Amino acid sequence: MIENSVTKQQEVIIKMVLDAWHLKVSQFDKLLVELSDEQLLKEVAPGRNRGIYLLGHLTTLADSIFPLLGFEKQAPHLWKPFVQTSDKDSADVLTVAELRQEWIKVTTMLWEKIAAISSNEWFERHSAISEEDFLKEPHRNKLNIVLSRVSHVDYHLGQIQFLKAR
Template identity: 35%
Template sequence: MDQQKLFVQIALHSWNTQIARAEKVFNSYSESEFYKQIAPGKNRIIYLYGHLAVYHDLLKETLGLDTGKYSVLSPLFLQNPDNQESEMPPVKELKAIWNEVHCDLKELFNNVAPEDWFKRHNAMTDADFEKDPSRNRLSVVLNRANHVAYHLGQVVLVKPENI
């Protein structure tokens, strides 16, 4: 197999694995459990669900693949921590957003040519990229996969068992 293609496959596998795990864990909770905190005084599941969905919607822009659709939700889920008094969109609506965002990303990712994954992302300048070509689109995706894992480790804490 072409080396570039192989590496893209490895990196996207890391992303896909985390998204699949996240979906499995979030979907295992009832609607009322979405309002539980992961630990006393910390974020609720619904917040982290919206946080990941809106951050990944924005990922399309960071990668320069498309414009985000849900920037209106950024103040609620990205710019501020969870607040029990803020009005949340219904879980059902967030589920529709999550599914749409990740379906869109899947399609967008499938259409990126292997060599284009190694181009710079929109959050850095041409000059910076010349200095460090390892900070490309693929490294952003790996970084986001780690970010999903980070919050997933928190979301599982609402389960009764210790995992």
């Protein structure tokens, strides 16, 4: 039996993606420390989402990585108010302090799960793609899930930065 093994270049790619994830989460953590609860209750710009909504949204999107990697979600109760419902239509289901704790819980557990994934597993299909489709599109793997979420966190991180001046 031939065992799949990753190349040195693939190891570098894995490290780059995971380092990027860790960097963006760390940057968001730092920003959360700098912002008050009152600032997070404000819109990032007139007519745009509030910081609390974006915090809940990013927590939920981080949580959505778990099942794609084969693990159980940690905060499924956040999906409806922070993904399926817009900020303007969403009732505040949690306080800023509670959402801060959810963010820490989800990202800490996610990092633990990510750290336990072997190099070979990163290039396996994620749970949202069929085996047949994965044969045609092998780039739709577990590592690509994390990579796509890096840019998503970065996008909203840029928005939330505006709250520092408000």
